[in-house]
Amino acid sequence: MAGITWHYVLKFIITGDAAVGKSSLLVRLTDQRFLANPDPTLGVEFGSKLIEIPEEGKIVKLQCWDTAGTESFRSITRSYYRGAAGCLLVYDVTSRASFTNARSWLADVREHADPHLTCILVGNKVDLCDESAEGALVHKRREVATEEAEQWAKEEGLLFVEASAKSGRNVDLAFEEASRNILDKIRRGV
Ligand code: GDP
Numbered sequence: 192m193a194g195i196t197w198h199y200v201l202k203f204i205i206t207g208d209a210a211v212g213k214s215s216l217l218v219r220l221t222d223q224r225f226l227a228n229p230d231p232t233l234g235v236e237f238g239s240k241l242i243e244i245p246e247e248g249k250i251v252k253l254q255c256w257d258t259a260g261t262e263s264f265r266s267i268t269r270s271y272y273r274g275a276a277g278c279l280l281v282y283d284v285t286s287r288a289s290f291t292n293a294r295s296w297l298a299d300v301r302e303h304a305d306p307h308l309t310c311i312l313v314g315n316k317v318d319l320c321d322e323s324a325e326g327a328l329v330h331k332r333r334e335v336a337t338e339e340a341e342q343w344a345k346e347e348g349l350l351f352v353e354a355s356a357k358s359g360r361n362v363d364l365a366f367e368e369a370s371r372n373i374l375d376k377i378r379r380g381v
Contacts, residue, residue, distance in 0.1 A: 197241055197252040200323050201373055202274050203366070204304075205257045206296045207281035208289040212315040213257050215356035216281065220255065220366060225357045242367060247374045248286040251364055272303040278310040284353060285319050287334040297347065307381055311350035311369045318355040 204229040206212045218224055221238035238255045256271060275366050278300055293312065300310060320333040337353060344351035354361035 195241060195250055198249040199374065199377070200254060200353060201276045201370055203253055203255040203277040203279065203369070204271060204300075205279045205281060206273045206300060207258075207279075207313075208283075208286070208292050208296075211281045211283040211286070211289050213279075213281050214354045216279065216313070216315065216354070216362055216365075217255055217257050219356045219359055219362045220253075223359070225359075240366075242363070244367065244371050244374055246371065247378070249374060251370050251374070253370065255366075272300070272305075275304055275308055276373045277366075278304065278308055279313050279365060279369070280310055280349065281313045281315050282335065282340075283316045284314040284333050284335050284340075285316055285331040290314075290335045290340065297349075301308045302352075307376060309350070309369050309372045309376065311352060311365055312344045312347075313365050314341060314351075314353040315356060316359065317353045318357045354374060 205217060208212055214229055215225060217238045218226060218229075221240045236257050238257075240253050240255075242250070242253060244251055256275075258271070279289055280296055280300070282293045293308050297310070300308065314335060314337070316331075319331040340353075341351050350372060351367065352361050352365045354365055356362060
């Protein structure tokens with residue numbers, strides 16, 4: 192969509208435990224690539240992409256910030272949250288701990304971010320437990336059932352999707368769903 196102007200610029204933050212795939216989701220969104228062995232010290236921190244929300248007839252410029260390198264400190268600065276309209280709260284469907292910890296990441300977001308922020312819970316790495324991966328070297332057991340995550344998301348008022356940065360499944364969709372929700376709030380004056 193080069194040369195196209197946009198109607199809105201939306202800032203997104205991507206949060207969750209280390210190694211759940213935050214940088215990979217960002218690289219997949221902006222670059223349509225997947226790196227099997229990304230260098231953790233070179234975590235992608237920022238990515239930008241234009242997306243279209245046809246129902247609203249709008250072009251949105253996403254500006255996404257990854258929490259690369261900050262997980263261990265848990266002292267994310269206010270500037271990181273400032274102005275964010277959307278948040279991807281990421282866990283790994285093969286890691287129970289990452290799902291449990293999503294609660295405290297959400298608490299952080301609620302403490303620091305705008306109360307109207309739209310948050311989408313993203314269960315990443317579904318490729319690892321796809322039926323088709325049965326027998327494959329990388330096959331891992333799912334530790335978080337779809338229904339359980341869906342239920343928790345509902346209770347917390349979060350959108351929800353399962354995705355894979357590796358295959359690309361539902362990655363664009365996650366950002367589109369969240370953007371659609373944000374534009375809807377803007378239109379309703381929320
Ligand atoms: P971050 O620390 O949350 O930013 O996680 P990274 O994006 O650095 O990913 C951590 C590891 O998980 C890397 O080895 C990635 O290649 C791998 N990874 C990330 N997303 C996926 C995915 O969807 N499927 C699989 N199989 N591996 C993934």
